[in-house]
Amino acid sequence: MPDAARQNAAPNASKAGAPGLRDRKKAKRRHEILRCAEKLFAVQGIEATTVAAIAEKAGVSAPTVFNYFGSKDNLLSCLIFEGAETSRKRWDNVTYSADNNLLETLTEFLSDVSEKTIGIAGKRVWRYAEAANIRRPNTDFEQRFASLDSKLIEELARLFAAYPLVLRNGKVPDPVFLAHLFFDRWTAHYMEFIKNDRMSLATHHKRLERDVAQMVSLLFDDRFAEPATARTARG
Numbered sequence: 297m298p299d300a301a302r303q304n305a306a307p308n309a310s311k312a313g314a315p316g317l318r319d320r321k322k323a324k325r326r327h328e329i330l331r332c333a334e335k336l337f338a339v340q341g342i343e344a345t346t347v348a349a350i351a352e353k354a355g356v357s358a359p360t361v362f363n364y365f366g367s368k369d370n371l372l373s374c375l376i377f378e379g380a381e382t383s384r385k386r387w388d389n390v391t392y393s394a395d396n397n398l399l400e401t402l403t404e405f406l407s408d409v410s411e412k413t414i415g416i417a418g419k420r421v422w423r424y425a426e427a428a429n430i431r432r433p434n435t436d437f438e439q440r441f442a443s444l445d446s447k448l449i450e451e452l453a454r455l456f457a458a459y460p461l462v463l464r465n466g467k468v469p470d471p472v473f474l475a476h477l478f479f480d481r482w483t484a485h486y487m488e489f490i491k492n493d494r495m496s497l498a499t500h501h502k503r504l505e506r507d508v509a510q511m512v513s514l515l516f517d518d519r520f521a522e523p524a525t526a527r528t529a530r531g
Contacts, residue, residue: 328355403505457471
């Protein structure tokens with residue numbers, strides 16, 4: 297290839313490959329605005345936080361914030377839903393095995409969901425989002441919230457489907473029904489956690505673990521309900 301052709305091809309190859317410097321700067325600025333908004337939301341609350349305050353903390357102008365997100369509500373939506381989508385992509389390559397103890401697998405899974413969810417935004421933000429979800433039925437915000445819940449339920453169903461489960465009454469359970477049952481209990485615990493600013497994540501994990509153990513023990517025989525640590529100690 298002639299030198300001139302190589303020189304002309306280089307910029308095109310850059311455009312076709314990784315994002316250019318300008319795009320990277322824009323992505324970094326957008327991320328910084330989101331993070332600054334999350335910090336202000338957590339301290340001041342959503343309603344008390346202005347776009348001007350977010351812009352000042354991020355070191356940009358208010359029109360820049362509007363240019364990236366359109367409104368404060370859209371900024372909140374991006375903070376929650378983009379964070380949740382990124383977090384739950386980790387399930388794409390997860391394989392569940394019946395060789396692993398069901399109780400421990402369930403406890404680890406649900407505790408991880410709690411940890412990743414609160415890592416997206418603080419308790420104050422999630423309280424506002426949950427309230428907004430109730431206040432705005434049949435909106436895009438509510439539908440996206442429902443979609444996140446559906447994905448969690450689908451993943452729980454996939455987890456249960458990996459096990460040859462039989463209920464204590466001898467019947468084979470529907471994995472989707474079990475997923476809804478455990479999702480509802482996780483939701484109850486998570487709501488209790490975000491409503492109580494003094495409750496630590498460790499305390500939430502302990503209460504969730506205790507509840508999951510009781511449910512598994514009620515539903516299934518001891519080989520699914522007993523932690524592997526207990527089996528090892530007894531053996």
